[in-house]
Amino acid sequence: xxxxxxxxxxxxxxxxxxxxxxxxxxxxxxxxxxxxxxxxxxxxxxxxxxxxxxxxxxxxxxxxxxxxxxxxxxxxxxxxxxxxxxxxxxxxxxxxxxxxxxxxxxxxxxxxxxxxxxxxxxxxxxxxxxxxxxxxxxxxxxxxxxxxxxxxxxxxxxxxxxxxxxxxxxxxxxxxxxxxxxxxxxxxxxxxxxxxxxxxxxxxxxxxxxxxxxxxxxxxxxxxxxxxxxxxxxxxxxxxxxxxxxx
Amino acid sequence: xxxxxxxxxxxxxxxxxxxxxxxxxxxxxxxxxxxxxxxxxxxxxxxxxxxxxxxxxxxxxxxxxxxxxxxxxxxxxxxxxxxxxxxxxxxxxxxxxxxxxxxxxxxxxxxxxxxxxxxxxxxxxxxx
Numbered sequence: 001x002x003x004x005x006x007x008x009x010x011x012x013x014x015x016x017x018x019x020x021x022x023x024x025x026x027x028x029x030x031x032x033x034x035x036x037x038x039x040x041x042x043x044x045x046x047x048x049x050x051x052x053x054x055x056x057x058x059x060x061x062x063x064x065x066x067x068x069x070x071x072x073x074x075x076x077x078x079x080x081x082x083x084x085x086x087x088x089x090x091x092x093x094x095x096x097x098x099x100x101x102x103x104x105x106x107x108x109x110x111x112x113x114x115x116x117x118x119x120x121x122x123x124x125x126x127x128x129x130x131x132x133x134x135x136x137x138x139x140x141x142x143x144x145x146x147x148x149x150x151x152x153x154x155x156x157x158x159x160x161x162x163x164x165x166x167x168x169x170x171x172x173x174x175x176x177x178x179x180x181x182x183x184x185x186x187x188x189x190x191x192x193x194x195x196x197x198x199x200x201x202x203x204x205x206x207x208x209x210x211x212x213x214x215x216x217x218x219x220x221x222x223x224x225x226x227x228x229x230x231x232x233x234x235x236x237x238x239x240x241x242x243x244x245x246x247x
Numbered sequence: 248x249x250x251x252x253x254x255x256x257x258x259x260x261x262x263x264x265x266x267x268x269x270x271x272x273x274x275x276x277x278x279x280x281x282x283x284x285x286x287x288x289x290x291x292x293x294x295x296x297x298x299x300x301x302x303x304x305x306x307x308x309x310x311x312x313x314x315x316x317x318x319x320x321x322x323x324x325x326x327x328x329x330x331x332x333x334x335x336x337x338x339x340x341x342x343x344x345x346x347x348x349x350x351x352x353x354x355x356x357x358x359x360x361x362x363x364x365x366x367x368x369x370x371x372x373x374x375x
Binding site (some may be wrong): 013015016020021071095096098099100106137138141142160163164206207208209210212213220222223226227229230 | 248249250251252253254256260261263264266267270274334337338339340342344345346347
């Protein structure tokens with residue numbers, strides 16, 4: 001097994017040196033229990049220490065190692081070489097993001113979008129902070145699925161709207177907004193509506209549905225965004241029919 | 248020094264994978280359904296213009312071109328309806344206590360069952 005090899009064709013971009021990115025091929029020893037991340041680590045340790053990529057837990061929890069593997073957004077720690085062998089594997093940084101260097105994407109825009117949905121519990125009562133906010137399992141079950149997101153950004157790479165409309169808040173952030181809106185302890189629904197219900201919010205989504213397909217944590221951001229659309233429409237009707245109501 | 252590289256999105260991005268292609272097919276169904284609605288409005292005008300005008304259109308609708316058009320519209324409407332029914336559980340999940348009702352059950356209850364009932368009513372209305 002050890003004398004078998006597989007080719008990794010890796011996207012390289014070295015700011016300052018490369019004007020445009022290039023693909024560099026590496027011959028990597030093939031092991032059927034290796035994942036793409038193992039192959040990249042082997043390259044970095046044995047062949048080319050300049051290769052840059054993000055990773056941390058190598059077990060599908062941290063969400064750092066998302067890459068395009070043969071054109072599909074995947075966690076490279078979960079993409080087994082055996083699923084591609086003996087064909088070569090093309091490794092690129094996640095699409096729809098600027099590339100900082102090699103396989104490392106720029107996170108700034110994503111983090112801004114994430115922050116814009118106010119992903120924390122907002123309370124009307126200021127002095128509630130020193131008390132516990134109790135929640136039943138049924139109340140927890142309403143949003144638990146949407147709280148499983150690991151911010152791996154695979155859904156942003158899978159979503160054509162993210163690429164075409166750079167201001168689109170995007171699947172993960174919108175799903176996280178819904179997660180807090182559905183939380184029985186939270187009062188921030190109206191506050192988040194200005195983002196979730198805006199033109200750059202849920203309504204920009206055309207329901208391609210690929211965000212849900214690629215999600216490694218079964219968060220179903222596509223479903224979350226559609227539910228936000230329904231909520232936004234209800235909200236709009238309520239504001240037209242009952243302008244004297246809240247907000 | 249930071250110098251992020253921006254990759255262009257191909258103008259044919261929707262051809263790059265099967266899920267994208269099927270998405271575009273779904274979007275395109277609206278063109279045919281829209282065209283059919285225009286045809287329905289034309290029927291109404293013919294109806295208002297009297298029996299002879301209506302009969303003329305009825306004859307015109309028997310042309311092979313019209314039959315092909317109607318077959319395409321039917322296929323488009325079926326594709327759109329079925330994919331939409333299958334997506335309904337995502338848009339409107341139904342919860343009972345801590346459990347979420349299984350997706351197929353929601354799709355049947357909110358989509359397929361009303362569809363069959365309404366279609367049966369229409370068929371009954373036409374054939375009786």
